[in-house]
Structures are given as structure tokens and as C-alpha cells.
Amino acid sequence: MAEIRDIKFGRSNERPREATPRRLAAIVAADISGYSRLMELDEEGTHARVKRIERDLIEPSIAEHHGRLVKTTGDGFIAIFDSPVEAVRFGIVIQQNMIGRNALLPKHHRIEFRIGVNLGDVIIEADDIYGDGVNIASRLEGIANPGQVYISSGIYEQVKNKLVCGYESLGDRKVKNITEPVRVYRVLADPTAFHEHRKRRENILIFLLSLTLLVIASGALWYVLQQPNGKLGKQASAPALPPVEIPNVPSSPAPAVKQPAPLPPPSSAPVPPTPQAAPQTQAAPSVTPAVKHATPQPQSASSATPATQPVSAAREPEMNPIRGGSFIMGSNDDVTEKPTHQVTIKPFAIGKYPTTVHEWNECAAAKACGFVATGKDDAPVTNVSWSDAKQFVAWLAGATRKAYRLPSEAEWEYAARGGTQSKYWWGDQFEPGIANCKNCTDIATTEQPVKVGSFKPNPFGLYEMGGGVDQWVEDCWHKNYQGAPADGSPWVEGECPAHVIRSGSWKNDARYVRPSNRDNYDTNVRYPTHGFRVALSP
Amino acid sequence: MRIAQLIVLSAALASVPSAAHAQGKPAPKDALLYFVWPQDGATIKGGFWCRFGLRNMGVTHAGDDFQNSGHHHLLVDVNEPLDPNEAIPQDKNHLHFGAGQTEARIELPLGKHTLQLVLGDAKHYPFNPPLVSEKITIRIK
Numbered sequence: 001m002a003e004i005r006d007i008k009f010g011r012s013n014e015r016p017r018e019a020t021p022r023r024l025a026a027i028v029a030a031d032i033s034g035y036s037r038l039m040e041l042d043e044e045g046t047h048a049r050v051k052r053i054e055r056d057l058i059e060p061s062i063a064e065h066h067g068r069l070v071k072t073t074g075d076g077f078i079a080i081f082d083s084p085v086e087a088v089r090f091g092i093v094i095q096q097n098m099i100g101r102n103a104l105l106p107k108h109h110r111i112e113f114r115i116g117v118n119l120g121d122v123i124i125e126a127d128d129i130y131g132d133g134v135n136i137a138s139r140l141e142g143i144a145n146p147g148q149v150y151i152s153s154g155i156y157e158q159v160k161n162k163l164v165c166g167y168e169s170l171g172d173r174k175v176k177n178i179t180e181p182v183r184v185y186r187v188l189a190d191p192t193a194f195h196e197h198r199k200r201r202e203n204i205l206i207f208l209l210s211l212t213l214l215v216i217a218s219g220a221l222w223y224v225l226q227q228p229n230g231k232l233g234k235q236a237s238a239p240a241l242p243p244v245e246i247p248n249v250p251s252s253p254a255p256a257v258k259q260p261a262p263l264p265p266p267s268s269a270p271v272p273p274t275p276q277a278a279p280q281t282q283a284a285p286s287v288t289p290a291v292k293h294a295t296p297q298p299q300s301a302s303s304a305t306p307a308t309q310p311v312s313a314a315r316e317p318e319m320n321p322i323r324g325g326s327f328i329m330g331s332n333d334d335v336t337e338k339p340t341h342q343v344t345i346k347p348f349a350i351g352k353y354p355t356t357v358h359e360w361n362e363c364a365a366a367k368a369c370g371f372v373a374t375g376k377d378d379a380p381v382t383n384v385s386w387s388d389a390k391q392f393v394a395w396l397a398g399a400t401r402k403a404y405r406l407p408s409e410a411e412w413e414y415a416a417r418g419g420t421q422s423k424y425w426w427g428d429q430f431e432p433g434i435a436n437c438k439n440c441t442d443i444a445t446t447e448q449p450v451k452v453g454s455f456k457p458n459p460f461g462l463y464e465m466g467g468g469v470d471q472w473v474e475d476c477w478h479k480n481y482q483g484a485p486a487d488g489s490p491w492v493e494g495e496c497p498a499h500v501i502r503s504g505s506w507k508n509d510a511r512y513v514r515p516s517n518r519d520n521y522d523t524n525v526r527y528p529t530h531g532f533r534v535a536l537s538p
Numbered sequence: 539m540r541i542a543q544l545i546v547l548s549a550a551l552a553s554v555p556s557a558a559h560a561q562g563k564p565a566p567k568d569a570l571l572y573f574v575w576p577q578d579g580a581t582i583k584g585g586f587w588c589r590f591g592l593r594n595m596g597v598t599h600a601g602d603d604f605q606n607s608g609h610h611h612l613l614v615d616v617n618e619p620l621d622p623n624e625a626i627p628q629d630k631n632h633l634h635f636g637a638g639q640t641e642a643r644i645e646l647p648l649g650k651h652t653l654q655l656v657l658g659d660a661k662h663y664p665f666n667p668p669l670v671s672e673k674i675t676i677r678i679k
Contacts, residue, residue, distance in 0.1 A: 110576065242630070251633065334630075335647075470628075497637060505628075507627055507628075507629075508627075508629050511631065518571065519628075519629070519630065521634065521636075522634065522635075522636045522637040523602075523637075524599075525599070525600045525601065525634070525636030525637060526599075526600070526601055527628055527634070527636070527662060527664070528625050528661075529627070
């Protein structure tokens, strides 16, 4: 006892440090996210609520888990525990209690803690603790999301087999003023959240199932109605899959609904690798593109990187190389397309088709794209924002180690014109049936979007450059070409609220399929007719 | 002809469940969508800031599915009626403000134009019944 007193006095007398009591402890650092915002909203109220939480929740919980409250700061506290298990349990208890307390409050009034837990050797003094371990705990707290508990690997090793909850590894994180990176884990404490997630998924599945049934039923009903009266009895039992479903679709193999998804047969794996990006092997429009994609990727086979790199998953889209050249960009048909100006394009490659649902979902499966797209595998992916499209190309570029990107607006128009300067790529007069636009085809709206490659390719062998789905390009929106670059590069500046879309969609009329037509949309907003195609730098 | 009718019928049948699911959110009865500026009959020189007013509902980002909220759409010179079972079209006459904008710089060619606001839900569908503003006519000189 006397010794300890001495040490306390020692601090003021600047006596040697070796006498300070050190011990191993689980350190919990917590703070309230957005504390200053809350104080700004309602200073007294927030203060009173925080104090009440400390008194009613935090202090009793610390005691219950055999810990000690070291200090409270304005917007948080630090506590130490003898046992890592108790420390993590305490963190979970606090977070779950706070969910209950916040449930009835409006979003901006909620008090949410961020909690970090670390195991470390600390120096204990009467009213504070010191050491690296404390700093790391508060750094963990700093990177934690509101409402979550982040733990270091030291804690994780101690609790992983003792506490039944999920742990998500967030990898090694560099934290401020600490030389060694810290391995961080997120505690997934709440089993109810997991259940909720599953329930929602079940609901969606049930909904989709019933939708499919209804579509089939109405299809069957229609089929029955369509039979001439006499034949009805005889034919009713025939499978209702009429190839006549879409009469008069010019040049396209009836995009009948119930086509089996053209997934690559698993047996195709040992096929010798064919050169990727097989250019210009002109597929007849009737061949589904996804099947062509099924050739295994040589890169994944040869560069046999160990399992740490999930490179093998990415299948490359079919790309058409485009020779460079000059052209006149823009037109006098619309104010946004003026002034016409000469642009020189360097050689590049562009996707033969818009990116498909199948291709998108590989990115989603790799958790690199934000959502799982619904629809037929060989249909173009839709309802993507510009930011979504950027995520996809970033993933594709990383997975293939090639310079995949979005095309620039100039590249898109150059490719869409296919070497022509006319109003449409096929001439100055509109012709029905060439492009997928509103009132240009006989396709029922319920069939849309139809699979890629359903319409005639342009002179560069590119499908659906105009009509089908709107296509994002890299450029920020500018209301005309005043000041546009002439070297084919994307016209960008910093953060732009809106980006350019090209091509027009199946819901737009014939004016929109012109290769010079341009429009814009908010960068981060999804819309059901918006898709994209990828480009590749040589 | 008959086939076309049947296609329409089957399409309608097939779209019933999905449409019923995707749209039809009711707006509060006292919600009001209106132009703060310009006013009906205004004559304007050049471009102008069009300001959207919404009472008793909130403006949010498209894709955010909160109760009693939506995002603005400005219809310029649109005469076709809205289809309540379809997303509000996106073209040069149907301007979208999905980032939650409540005003926009508008530049129109000289002459008379009509403007109308429509509130869209998270998926760009109109509410049921559609929440629209009065259709105003302005002249650009």
C-alpha cells in the first residue's frame, strides 16, 4: 500500500518509470458518433441523455462484467476488463441496449456508440491508463461504424471459441501513429439481424415464384384463347411454348421467354484456352453471346496464382478492337449536340454488346458490385447508376489485370457511327426494325429488355449502339460541346453531379437512337433503362 | 389484329402482379406539389431557375424508400397522360431530379412551353393517385 502511494507521489517527483504498475488488460474505448452534431441540435437534452445512459447502462454493465471505468470523456469513455470475453460481451450489451433505446427516436436524434476493444499491456494510474494498447483501442473505435464493435486480433484469438457470434475480418489496418498494422475484426453480434435478412430474402423468393407462376398462367391462358375453337380440346395439353409468341420480329430469333439460361457447361473447363477477346469472330445474331463467353480464360489457367487471389472468376466480355481515326462529333439536330467538332480517337476496344446480367452478377458474386441483377442472363443489365457502372469496370480491371474502363463520350460516338457521318449509322432515313426503340419494333414491353445481340450490328460489328439500353460513359455532363476536348479523352472535372448517357433506350423514340444523341442523368441514381458497355485501353 | 389484342391482354395479365407490387403507394391526402417559381403565364427572358414546392411530404434521393417521401420530375411540353403502372419516362421532356434537387436551371427554346411537376417514389413510379402539380404555361422571349 505504502509503495503505491510512493509511486503516486513519484509522478510529481519525476521518479524512474520502472516502478509503475503494468498489467495486461482488455481495453474498451467507446465514443458517440456525431456527438457535436447532437450537441448542436440540443445541447442540454443530449447532455442529460448521455449522462442518463452512463448512469443507467454503462456503469452497471461494466460492474456486471467485472470491469472498471477508467474515465469518461465528453463523448465517450474508456474501461478496462480482466477478461477479453467479458470486454467483448460488454460491448455487445451496450450496442444492443442502444438499439432498443434508439428505436423510437428520429434518426438524427439517435445516440450511437462506436466501440473498439484491444488487448494490451497498460500502465495504470489512479485516474487514467496509458500505453500503446489504449491508443490502439481508441483507433479501433475511430474506424468502427456507429453501432458496431471492432476488436483487434489479440482479443479475437481469445474470444473466437468462447463467444457465439460472428466475426468478420476486415484485414490489416494501418492506424494513426502506430507503426505495425493492426488486424481488425468486426463483431456480428445480432442474430436477429441475420434472421431478418433471411426472412426478407424468403419474401423476395416467394414473390418471384408467384410472379413466375402468374406469368406462366397468363401465357397459358392466352395460348388457350388463341387456339381456334375446334382445336381447343386437342391442343390444350400441349406444352404452352409458342414460337409464334412474337410475330413479325424482323431479323431477330424470337426472343422467346423461356429460353434456358445459357450458362457455360461445367465440362468446358478442360478445353484448351482460346485467345481471349477473340475479335471479330462475327457471331451470327442468333448465337447467344453468353455461350460464346464460355470459353475458359487462359489467363486464369496460366498465371497459377495461389488461392489467395480470386482472379480466376472473371470472364472477359467480348471486345471489338476499334482502329483510331478522326471524325466529326455532334450534329445540328439538337442544341446539346452543337457545335460539331473534329475529334481524333486513339485505337481502343469496346464491348461488342452492352454488359449483360450474367456478367454483372459475376461482379455481384465477387461482392464488388452493389446488387444482384434480376432478369435473363443474356439481357443487358439495367437499373445501374454511373457509380455502379464504375464499380463494375474497376472490378473487371482488377480481376483481369487489364485496363477495362468506361468509354469516353467521344469514343462511344465514334464507335456508334461505325465510320459513317449520317444521321443514323445506316443512313439519313429512319428504318424500323434496325434499332430497339419505342414504336420501332414489335417487341412487347413486357419482353424488354431483350437479350443483347438481337438487332443488326453496325459497320464496326457492334450491337445495340443506339436503342436497347441507355449507356453510361465516363464524361461529366456538359450542356453542349463548347470547350470539349478534341483528343477523344473523357471530359471530366472533379465531382460532377450528372454524367452523360448515350444510345437511348427501348422506351425512347426514334430520335434518340441517333449516334450523336446525348442526354444526362444524376451520377448516383439508378433508373430502369440505364445500362453500360465497357471499353479497354490497348 | 386479333393477335395484337391478345398480346395486349396477356401483357396486361402478366404485368398485373408486378405492377401492383411496384407502384400504387398512396401519397398523404393533404400533400401538395406546386411551382414556387415560375408562375402560370409568366414571360421569362432566357434561362431561369425553376423551383419546386412540396407540402406535407418529404423530398428524398431516388432509391430511398421512406414513407411519405419522393423525388421531383419536371415534365416539359408533355401532353401524353402518365401511365401509373410504369416508371416515369426519362427523356428530354421528362427531367428527373433523383438526387433530391428542389430547384433546377432550365433553358428552353423561345416560345410557349408547359411545365408540370410529378412526384416519383423510390422506383420512379408515380404515386397512386399521381401527385402532380398544376400544369403551367410560360413563354420564353
